[in-house]
Amino acid sequence: MDKYYNLLGLQLEEVEKYLKEKNITYTIKSIQGKKDLDKLVIPRVIKISEIDNGVQLLITKFSDSLK
DSSP states (O other), rough: OGGGGGTTBBHHHHHHHHHHHHTOOOOEEEEOOOSSSTTEEEEEEEEEEEEEEEEEEEEEEEOOOTT
């Protein structure tokens, strides 16, 4: 699992690019709250789990207010 630690917190797009380059299959699960959905626009990886044939990415969306 340590090999994926550096991917946590990155935007989904960046993680997908990395996994495709390494030929690692992945699935994506998303969680979201019920408030301020219009402000939450940036999907970020918050958990990575190794599964039989690759990895599973758990994502949630964050605001872009830190620009």
